[in-house]
Amino acid sequence: MMDKNTNKMSEFMEKEYAKSLDFWNDWLGQEEENDENLNLDTAWYEIGSKVLAEAAAELATQKQVLDYGCGSGWASVIMVKRGCPHVTAVDVSENGVKAAIQYAETFHVKEQITFLPITTQWLKQQQPDSYDGFFCSNVLDVVPTPVCEAIIKSAANVCKKGAKVIIGLNPYFEQELIEKKGFEEREKNHLFYKDILRIVNHSDEEWTTILGTYFKVVELRHFHWDGEPDTVNRRIFVLEKE
Ligand SMILES: C[S@@+](CC[C@H](N)C(=O)[O-])C[C@H]1O[C@@H](n2cnc3c(N)ncnc32)[C@H](O)[C@@H]1O
Numbered sequence: 722m723m724d725k726n727t728n729k730m731s732e733f734m735e736k737e738y739a740k741s742l743d744f745w746n747d748w749l750g751q752e753e754e755n756d757e758n759l760n761l762d763t764a765w766y767e768i769g770s771k772v773l774a775e776a777a778a779e780l781a782t783q784k785q786v787l788d789y790g791c792g793s794g795w796a797s798v799i800m801v802k803r804g805c806p807h808v809t810a811v812d813v814s815e816n817g818v819k820a821a822i823q824y825a826e827t828f829h830v831k832e833q834i835t836f837l838p839i840t841t842q843w844l845k846q847q848q849p850d851s852y853d854g855f856f857c858s859n860v861l862d863v864v865p866t867p868v869c870e871a872i873i874k875s876a877a878n879v880c881k882k883g884a885k886v887i888i889g890l891n892p893y894f895e896q897e898l899i900e901k902k903g904f905e906e907r908e909k910n911h912l913f914y915k916d917i918l919r920i921v922n923h924s925d926e927e928w929t930t931i932l933g934t935y936f937k938v939v940e941l942r943h944f945h946w947d948g949e950p951d952t953v954n955r956r957i958f959v960l961e962k963e
Pocket residue numbers: 742745746749789790791792793811812813814817840841857858859860863864868
């Protein structure tokens with residue numbers, strides 16, 4: 722659900738962002754195959770990267786966590802399974818929220834998660850100091866820069882002092898890799914693949930500055946998905962609200 726947004730977004734990017742939201746909504750609406758051999762005791766943790774799963778699990782120590790742009794809801798389920806008493810899982814994709822509800826039902830943790838389909842304006846309308854944990858994986862680097870900035874600013878507002886924040890990000894794409902992978906840069910740092918905005922490309926240093934404007938940067942970790950070469954440097958930022 723996209724509202725008439727967002728500070729300083731070009732008309733072009735406004736249209737492209739709406740298209741990308743449709744893309745994610747379609748993606749998340751794809752039927753998952755029922756896996757009868759799913760091990761309900763372990764499958765919630767086996768997401769394809771132990772480092773990323775463990776980063777989500779670190780927020781299980783917090784009492785009220787917001788999983789912002791939850792997608793299929795995998796992180797919310799890990800947090801609850803590892804002991805977090807309550808997670809709020811929100812996404813602008815209605816299919817994402819539906820998938821997240823189903824995923825939480827599969828692992829019997831639905832009662833500890835509040836699921837909300839939201840608009841892009843929701844976060845800035847929330848009460849300050851509402852959460853002591855904030856999780857956001859592969860959202861900030863798939864949205865146009867003004868949207869990203871607005872999310873980070875509002876995230877800082879809804880986080881209590883001392884809140885722990887985990888941000889997951891795609892790897893940085895060097896120019897050579899951009900060309901090799903068939904991405905096209907249509908606005909500065911905004912990479913399109915097959916006519917859809919897919920990545921907003923920033924280096925580790927740039928993300929440190931962007932996130933450091935509102936949070937203390939505690940740690941930057943690199944990881945890759947199982948099966949990816951270990952030269953792939955996906956990023957996890959661990960932040961704290963000061
Ligand atoms: C690449 S997916 C990541 C989903 C999930 N966090 C994960 O790690 O698998 C990007 C998600 O961001 C959501 N999204 C895009 N713009 C958003 C916004 N302004 N507020 C909340 N969610 C947004 C999309 O609907 C989509 O579910």
